Amino acid sequence: MPEANQSSLKLGELRSQLAASRRGFAFGLLTLTLASFLSIVAATGIGRLHFPWETVIGAIGEGLGLLPSDTVSRTPLLVVFDIRLSRVCLSFLVGSVLGVAGSVFQGILRNPLADPFTIGVASGAAFGAALALAFGLGGTSYLGLGTIPLLALLGALGALGLVVMLGRVQGRIRRDTLVLAGIVVATFLSALIALIKALDEEAVSAIVFWVMGSFQGRAWIHVGFTLPYMLLGLYLVLSRSRELDILTLGEVQARQLGVEVEKVRSRLLIGGSLLTAAAVSVSGVIGFVGLVIPHLVRMSLGATHQRLMILSALLGGLALLWSDVVARTLLPGGEELPVGVVTALVGGPFFCLLLKRRKGGVILD
Amino acid sequence: MIRVESLTARYGETVVLHNLDFRVAEGELIGLLGPNGSGKTTLLHCLSKVVPIHAGKVVVSGRDLAAYSARELARVEASVPQRLEIAFPFKCIEVVLMGRYPHQQDFGSNSEDDLRKATEAMRLTDTLDLSHRRINEISGGEAQRVIIARALAQEATIMLLDEATANLDVAHKIQMFDLFTQMNQQGGTFICALHDLNLAALYCQRLIFLKDGRICIDGPTLETFTAENLSTIYQTEVKVIEHPDTGAPQAMFVPGKGSGQPRDLARDRQAADNRQVFTPKDAKVY
Numbered sequence: 320m321p322e323a324n325q326s327s328l329k330l331g332e333l334r335s336q337l338a339a340s341r342r343g344f345a346f347g348l349l350t351l352t353l354a355s356f357l358s359i360v361a362a363t364g365i366g367r368l369h370f371p372w373e374t375v376i377g378a379i380g381e382g383l384g385l386l387p388s389d390t391v392s393r394t395p396l397l398v399v400f401d402i403r404l405s406r407v408c409l410s411f412l413v414g415s416v417l418g419v420a421g422s423v424f425q426g427i428l429r430n431p432l433a434d435p436f437t438i439g440v441a442s443g444a445a446f447g448a449a450l451a452l453a454f455g456l457g458g459t460s461y462l463g464l465g466t467i468p469l470l471a472l473l474g475a476l477g478a479l480g481l482v483v484m485l486g487r488v489q490g491r492i493r494r495d496t497l498v499l500a501g502i503v504v505a506t507f508l509s510a511l512i513a514l515i516k517a518l519d520e521e522a523v524s525a526i527v528f529w530v531m532g533s534f535q536g537r538a539w540i541h542v543g544f545t546l547p548y549m550l551l552g553l554y555l556v557l558s559r560s561r562e563l564d565i566l567t568l569g570e571v572q573a574r575q576l577g578v579e580v581e582k583v584r585s586r587l588l589i590g591g592s593l594l595t596a597a598a599v600s601v602s603g604v605i606g607f608v609g610l611v612i613p614h615l616v617r618m619s620l621g622a623t624h625q626r627l628m629i630l631s632a633l634l635g636g637l638a639l640l641w642s643d644v645v646a647r648t649l650l651p652g653g654e655e656l657p658v659g660v661v662t663a664l665v666g667g668p669f670f671c672l673l674l675k676r677r678k679g680g681v682i683l684d
Numbered sequence: 685m686i687r688v689e690s691l692t693a694r695y696g697e698t699v700v701l702h703n704l705d706f707r708v709a710e711g712e713l714i715g716l717l718g719p720n721g722s723g724k725t726t727l728l729h730c731l732s733k734v735v736p737i738h739a740g741k742v743v744v745s746g747r748d749l750a751a752y753s754a755r756e757l758a759r760v761e762a763s764v765p766q767r768l769e770i771a772f773p774f775k776c777i778e779v780v781l782m783g784r785y786p787h788q789q790d791f792g793s794n795s796e797d798d799l800r801k802a803t804e805a806m807r808l809t810d811t812l813d814l815s816h817r818r819i820n821e822i823s824g825g826e827a828q829r830v831i832i833a834r835a836l837a838q839e840a841t842i843m844l845l846d847e848a849t850a851n852l853d854v855a856h857k858i859q860m861f862d863l864f865t866q867m868n869q870q871g872g873t874f875i876c877a878l879h880d881l882n883l884a885a886l887y888c889q890r891l892i893f894l895k896d897g898r899i900c901i902d903g904p905t906l907e908t909f910t911a912e913n914l915s916t917i918y919q920t921e922v923k924v925i926e927h928p929d930t931g932a933p934q935a936m937f938v939p940g941k942g943s944g945q946p947r948d949l950a951r952d953r954q955a956a957d958n959r960q961v962f963t964p965k966d967a968k969v970y
Contacts, residue, residue: 329812330803333777336816337799429771558790565782567772572765575732576838577758577786621818622772 344626351633355411358637362407362644363399367653370395379404405539410643410658411636412542413534413602414612416549416594418635419628421609422617423556423591426563426624427584428494431617434610435595438501442508443478444471444599449512449526453519467529468544468600475596478504483588492584531657532605534643541601548597553632555590559583560625567622605659607666608635608642614673638662685710685842685873686731690740693723693730700726701897703740708875710841713868715888715905716877719918722894724877725766728844731875732763744842758786762840764848766877768827770819776830777815780806783837798837805836808863810856824851832860843867845876849883861887881935885909886927893917909933 364375374395380386382400391399420435428437435441447470485500486492512530516523556563562583565573573580598605612635616627639658642665646658686708693701701723708714716724729735731742733749742749745760752760762783770779783805784798794802806812809829819827828851835843843864849857857880864874865887878884884891884905891908893901895917901908914922914935921938 329807329815330800333803333812333815334799337777426772429769431771561785561788564774564778565785567770567774568779568782569769571729571734572763574734574754575758575761575763575765576782576834577755579754617773621778622774623778 340621344620344630347620347630348633351630351637355633355637358640359404359407359411362640363403365644365648366398366403367648368398370399375399401538405542406534406537406643407640409537409542409545409601410534411640412545412549413598413605414608414639414642415632415636416552416598417605417609417639418612418631418633419553419556420591420594420598421635422613422624422627422631423563423587423594424609425613426567427587427591428498429567429569431614432610434606435591435598436604436606436609438497438592439478439482439505439508440475440592440595441599441604442505442512443481444475444596445526445530445604446478446508446512447471447474448529448603449515449522450474452522452525452529453515468541471600472548472596475592475599478508479589479592479596483585491581492588528657529603530659532603532659532662533646533655533657534602535647535655537601545597545601548593548600552590552592552594552597555586555593557625557628559587559590560623560628563587563624564622603657603659605639605662607662607670608639611666611670611673612638614670618673685712685745686875687743688731688740689743691727691730691737691742692739693726693735694738699738699897701730704899706892706899706902708873710873711868711871712890713864713874713888714876715884715891716875716894717879717881717884717891717917718894723897724894725846726897727894728763728846728875728877732761732844733757755786758838758840760840761842761844762835762838763844764828764832764835764846766846766850768824768831770827773818773820775816776811776819776822777802777806779819779830780811780815780833780837783834786838801839802833802837805833806830808836809833810859825853825856828852829856829860841871842873843875845874847877847879850879857883881909881914881922885933885935886930906933909935 360376360379363379364370364372370378374391377386377390378395378399381388381390381396382404417435421433424433424435424437425431448467451467451470482497482500482504483492485503486497488496512526516526562573562578565576565578566580566584566587568576570580595609613627613631616630616634620626620630639662642661643658646656646661649656649661688704688706691701691704692699704727716727718724726735730737731744731749733752733754737749744752744757749757780802781794781798784794784802788794788798803812806815809832811826811829811833814822814826814830819830822830828848832848835845845864849860852860861883864872864876868874876884876888888905890903891901891905892899893908893913900917901913909924910933911922911924914924923936923938924933925936926932927934
């Protein structure tokens with residue numbers, strides 16, 4: 320049986336090829352995890368007030384309760400742990416979930432150029448935040464947290480509900496109508512935001528700053544607020560990564576391969592939107608991370624979504640973390656740039672480079 | 685194996701299938717023929733529960749189609765689609781392994797057994813060498829064979845093929861249909877929608893002709909594949925001759941029966957003498 324021999328020979332070869340690609344993934348995972356930890360510590364040491372590294376590490380250790388409570392004095396503890404570390408962690412988390420949400424939306428919409436904001440979730444959040452700012456609710460707080468994140472989250476979820484409702488045709492969610500509904504809802508909400516800006520000139524700069532995305536003044540309370548939604552969203556999408564792979568082949572084939580298309584797609588849609596809403600509610604609208612990162616990972620490591628989502632999370636976190644460091648240190652006077660400006664300035668040209676270098680064959684329908 | 689009773693399907697208000705009735709026994713290899721828009725794809729989609737059934741019912745292996753979960757159905761029926769729309773750079777082996785999905789648990793991953801079955805399916809379809817190429821970077825015919833491998837990996841007893849070999853070169857077409865015949869002899873049931881009449885006549889035992897959403901002829905190939913039937917259904921003149929080796933009926937088409945002008949062979953020869961076109965005399969085999 321020469322054919323059977325060929326098959327078993329090939330099986331061995333295939334197995335080692337698959338093992339090699341697993342090793343490639345493990346290597347990427349390890350490198351990025353290590354880089355993430357180092358970056359979090361390093362970024363915490365960077366800022367207008369300079370502390371020696373022993374103090375930075377001591378403050379982090381003390382803040383986390385790993386070191387005795389009198390390791391460092393009050394000022395470095397406050398600056399390094401309470402102000403900087405919380406902000407660094409938050410930017411990492413937001414970047415991570417934007418990376419994951421980007422891979423989810425590109426998969427469901429079967430379009431490698433989709434991003435977490437394609438279906439209008441961001442405009443919903445921006446509208447919620449604009450309302451909060453216009454009514455002067457920015458200062459009031461709920462359990463020590465501003466009302467902006469709350470209203471932004473509500474706005475994002477409301478917009479999602481509206482888009483899904485409009486995008487249903489005969490009880491089925493269709494991706495083309497979904498995108499159209501997203502555009503309609505986003506345009507309408509943008510008009511409302513413009514209206515708020517026109518009516519309330521004092522709030523304009525705050526709204527603009529928020530819409531461009533920023534981590535200024537964010538603290539541990541924001542991490543605590545957004546983390547549960549992030550974890551829930553991550554669970555919803557990561558547990559259906561295999562189905563997401565199959566869904567990218569199209570609805571018909573997915574059904575014929577045994578995927579309950581409606582159920583799985585709604586779950587992924589809700590999960591992806593929850594991640595986006597959680598991110599936007601504490602950071603504003605930060606573009607390009609959710610578009611560029613999954614694209615980059617897919618081009619270098621392949622399309623299977625489990626790996627894609629995990630690596631996009633780490634790489635997205637790293638990208639946004641360093642973008643935020645740039646945003647808060649670039650200007651000499653101590654003012655900050657909106658971090659969305661940094662990601663767009665870096666991400667735009669980088670994305671063009673990616674597109675130029677891409678080998679053909681991608682359907683953009 | 686499959687029982688279809690007064691099946692009606694519609695898209696919106698347009699009725700695409702009218703009241704179809706037929707049965708498929710286990711181990712049949714059926715060709716589904718008919719002009720464009722006759723409802724072949726819709727029928728296959730009804731059988732695989734992609735298009736909802738408007739009236740009537742479909743029973744598969746003694747069980748109403750409505751009672752199957754998507755996963756259960758995918759263990760019984762495997763489909764090869766007509767069009768491939770793969771936008772993402774999956775490796776071919778990953779695509780074939782998707783065929784193992786209906787056999788896996790939630791949160792499942794690919795076992796050694798899945799890998800073995802995927803490899804075997806790729807050997808049968810001559811795609812092993814493509815295993816680590818990206819599916820969007822190989823040719824249409826190669827991708828089609830990868831998709832056939834995926835269907836084989838599903839290990840279903842019923843295969844629904846929608847123009848599954850349309851993009852393949854002649855050798856691979858024959859290779860695939862030889863493979864289907866072999867699987868058919870081991871008990872597999874095949875329904876193949878085809879435009880290639882001669883391929884259908886060569887391999888299928890039974891032909892079902894659809895026209896305007898209705899079954900107009902259903903019977904053994906030898907009885908139904910006649911010049912008269914084909915000419916009526918396809919609205920163009922067709923002659924039928926015997927295959928020199930197998931004796932299967934084969935269709936010959938007659939030019940000039942559509943709107944175009946037939947090619948004048950005498951003029952071709954004359955033009956060749958004036959060195960304007962090539963004729964068989966000029967052909968060289970290298």
